[in-house]
Amino acid sequence: MTRERADAARNRAKILAAAADLVTTRGIEALGMAEVAAASGVGVGTLYRRFGDQAGLAHALIDASEREFQQAFLSGPPPLGPGAPPEERIRAFLHGLTDRTLAQLDLLLMAETAGPFARFGGAYEAYHHHLAMLITQTWPDLDASFQADALLAPLAANLVAHRGLDGPTIKAGLDRLLPKA
Amino acid sequence: MTRERADAARNRAKILAAAADLVTTRGIEALGMAEVAAASGVGVGTLYRRFGDQAGLAHALIDASEREFQQAFLSGPPPLGPGAPPEERIRAFLHGLTDRTLAQLDLLLMAETAGPFARFGGAYEAYHHHLAMLITQTWPDLDASFQADALLAPLAANLVAHRGLDGPTIKAGLDRLLPKA
DNA sequence: CACCTAAACGGAATGCGTTCCGGTTGTCAA
């Protein structure tokens, strides 16, 4: 696989800038594909080659803060990053993810809605992997993969939005889901 | 609100029969709205008046077994129905719902996919309400609503389908999610 | 510098869910 061509990179930047602008000025419902294409001065075909589909575009818009968060739990300071006991890191991770989810609820909703498996893009799997690892360290006899999914599931954007949950409620509830032994 | 007109009832039956037939003979992807309309000999407008949207149609197709299940946990024999200790009923309910989910994964996938909140139709709320009640009885100090959502969330069709989970795995995982105290 | 090709481009065409609306038909009251 060869490097991205210069014009392609330029267009990606133009698209992301225009899309971010659209969302902040006119809200998430202005993020139609034709809309974004027109605002960026490219054809819709270009959007699809770059981002796959609408959910991919939404993910790309979230990507910046996502990368930051991943950096934080992979190599940042404890308790989110390495150094703290695993159980504490789990709580810090879930609380951090709660804040992130609430902060970008609109875009996440779109990212989740597009396809049946849209949620399970790169970021979700990164969270799942990280959480499963910490669970294995803390409770070796558990099905870590299932437990990780189960702890992430209540943070689904559509559930959070539907119930109108707030941060403290979610965090307290998640804490009670953690195994006691 | 007046009673359903005779022709409307007749059409509802025709549509459900034709749709069920389509699904069993040609699979879930044959359940397009125009497709169903043609097979039932009605216009697409009629489908929408009757079922709201595609997710509603999928729900209606699931409805028969859904009603049966609701009957079972509301007033059937224990441990699913009344009579057993609440904690036992919770496990019976989750295990039963697991079986139901796996049995109708295709239709549930469609029902969930249509809109952001499609999942939260009548059936979901019935499950949530029932589970929350049992949780309150068993662990009075918990946020029963959140815990109910959290226990139902791992049964989301898209998660189950994506991971390819089987019954024993799900049931064992759910059991470990139940509070210990 | 000219050539070549893989990659990128744009926008028309497609497919499908959903909405709209002018005509039709049960149902009920007089």
Added chain:
DNA sequence: TTGACAACCGGAACGCATTCCGTTTAGGTG
């Protein structure tokens, strides 16, 4: 029985995500 109205009907029209494909261009090669 008849008249009137609300509910219903069909299918054309619409909006929008996604795909297709003929054209253009970046960037490496001789």
